[in-house]
Amino acid sequence: MNTLPSFDGAHAVVPVHHLLKRGERLLEPDVYRTELDGRPAVVKDYRRYQGTPLSPVARLLVRREAKVLKRLQGWKHAPALLGTLGGLALGMEFIPGDTLSAGVQGVSQEVFDQLQNALARLHAAGITHNDLHGTNVVVSAGVPVLLDFTSALRAPRWLRNWPIFRQLRRSDMKNLVKMRQRLTGMKPSAEQAAALAEPGWVQAVRNAWKRLYRRIKG
Numbered sequence: 001m002n003t004l005p006s007f008d009g010a011h012a013v014v015p016v017h018h019l020l021k022r023g024e025r026l027l028e029p030d031v032y033r034t035e036l037d038g039r040p041a042v043v044k045d046y047r048r049y050q051g052t053p054l055s056p057v058a059r060l061l062v063r064r065e066a067k068v069l070k071r072l073q074g075w076k077h078a079p080a081l082l083g084t085l086g087g088l089a090l091g092m093e094f095i096p097g098d099t100l101s102a103g104v105q106g107v108s109q110e111v112f113d114q115l116q117n118a119l120a121r122l123h124a125a126g127i128t129h130n131d132l133h134g135t136n137v138v139v140s141a142g143v144p145v146l147l148d149f150t151s152a153l154r155a156p157r158w159l160r161n162w163p164i165f166r167q168l169r170r171s172d173m174k175n176l177v178k179m180r181q182r183l184t185g186m187k188p189s190a191e192q193a194a195a196l197a198e199p200g201w202v203q204a205v206r207n208a209w210k211r212l213y214r215r216i217k218g
Contacts, residue, residue: 023048027058033094036082040094044150047088059087061150066090068127068149077118078146095147097140100179107139112180115144119172122146126155128168132175134183163201170196 020042021031029044036043044065046058062084069081069092082091098104115137122129129136130151138145155165174196177188188196 027054027061029058029090036091039082040096041082041091042079042094044090044092045088047086050086050088055088062087062090065149065152068152068154071125071127071154075121076143076145077114077121078149095138095140095145097138097145100134100137100139100144100183104134104183107183109184109186111139111142111144112176112184112186115176116173118144118146119176123169123172126157126160128153128155128165129172130168132172132179134179137179163199167199170198 018033019030020033023030023046027046027049029046030048031042031044034041034043044062046062049055049058066081066084069078072078073081079095080093082093084090100107119129119132129146129149130153131148132146136146136148138147153165153168155162159165177192177196180186181188
């Protein structure tokens with residue numbers, strides 16, 4: 001892809017009303033709408049890290065997300081990859097629709113059934129999303145589409161049944177169940193709740209981290 005907008009210093013030159021989100025936190029990209037080859041697109045722009053010690057990390061984030069999107073190319077539940085530029089910007093298809101944010105109303109069970117099946121397909125391919133919440137799911141023409149694969153991981157086949165990857169899949173599904181309950185009122189079945197219950201080692205790690213965090217904060 002070589003048709004991304006021009007840049008002026010740290011930020012891309014785009015109309016202000018096309019800016020979707022200004023990156024303010026560490027390694028958070030600017031996100032904006034534009035057109036690439038005449039089609040609506042979203043660009044995640046890490047260019048402000050160019051020439052800084054964090055540039056290699058930003059390039060890694062772009063490369064990893066592009067790799068996942070390329071693997072999912074043609075799948076209706078993920079945006080199409082349009083390319084990268086300079087290693088620090090990622091372009092993808094713009095998906096019109098409404099996100100499953102806390103304020104959305106009238107989301108059907110069918111949408112969540114589709115989302116659950118999509119997540120199962122993603123996991124079967126060895127990929128976990130790892131940041132599944134309402135703002136990262138947009139419903140377009142009745143089809144749920146997963147957004148923001150920055151945190152996604154793809155495990156090689158021989159690692160997929162390791163405890164850490166089972167926990168990542170469990171966490172994805174748990175977030176989906178929470179969204180479904182919040183937006184439709186449907187509670188998980190007893191069988192589903194048991195399958196999503198965290199094993200003892202996860203609780204132990206979480207409790208240890210909380211204790212360490214309290215000590216650090218003083």
